[in-house]
Amino acid sequence: MSEEEAEKMLLELKEKAELMVDLAYSSLIYDNREIAEEVYELEDYVDKINDELQKLAIEDTRKGELDVNEVLAIIQLGISSEVIADAAREIADVQLRDVKLHPILKESLMESNEILLKVKITPKSILKDKKIGEIRLASETGMWIIAIKRGNKWIYDPTKNITLRENDILFAKGDKEGKDHFIALAEGREKKI
């Protein structure tokens, strides 16, 4: 395993673990089982990548290709992401249990710094028929899309090449301050990104 490969795997673990946390919180805010179930599936995926990473790292040490300290750091970073992924699953578990959610839970999650929101793209919205990469949504509004619900289908962690469509329901995350602007864009009340 080259360093680049290790870095790629670690980055994948980090991003997926953080996506899971966002999705798990979203599942509570919007009382949504499907999102919570996706968190469970992602957990399996993270486990697999982490196992793979550890195996490769250890093999490379044996072959003398990687320094022991470096391998330790790689393994520790992988474990940290894995722990975060587990925590996300615990959060999603609250949604999947058959107990009514405490209203305070939702309120708290909605009032923290990094907020999560849900908005539908209207026919008038300028986001319609645009690629996520093309409109530079994240850098302009400070909000990024973590999932899209299109009809009955879900697109989690959409790439830059995904084209947004009318009636897409966007789940996004970001800074409190970008929220209103983002919603106005999706609902077609604001035309300038």
Place this chain on the structure above:
Amino acid sequence: MYLNTNKDKKIGMKNKLLGKLMPKWKKVEFEEIEYEPKSIKEILIEMKNISELMVDLAYSALLFNNKELAEEVKYLEVRMDTLNYDIRLIALLAARTKEDAEELTGILQVAEAAETISNAAADITKLLSVRLTHPILPGLIKKSDETIKKLTIKEGSVAHNKTIKDLRIASETGVRVLTIRRKDRWIYAPKKDELLKAGDILIGIGPEEGLARLNKLFEGKIKVL
């Protein structure tokens, strides 16, 4: 949002004894945890904020090999422990029926998860003590032109008693203030009209040049950005 850490007086003596022997975050750890009436909501909001901040800071500390940021992570971890204790206490006091208890369990589970995340973040900072042949994983932070820095406002800086807006920090330097620590309390994602004080410790993220300029202002070396 303001939240005080233990404002208890008994710890004064203990802190004097522990005095200069240990870093500040460690002193906090030795404070006795006292029950402080606060709402579950306030605590949970702070726990979520801290866990997210800690993950960002931990990766930044590792990436920039920055011990100060790592220390801030430890400080926040101690705060997190206190909050997790408080929320359990309040939840237990609040439950009157089985239904109450069931609903509150969900809250505690989320709180516990936030604590777990913060522990994972703290573990990441331990890697700073591992000697590496070269900086590890520069790709782990997406915006590579941005860096993160801890800045202290010195006595005599023009920033004292000015707001973030007055100083035009964002527009002049491109720096975003993630958090302000004022003595023992944190202000997360401070608003633009937040009044800055000498002694405040800010964590800013932005272009290196902008951070350096801001630091000069805080050190009193320049009067305007």
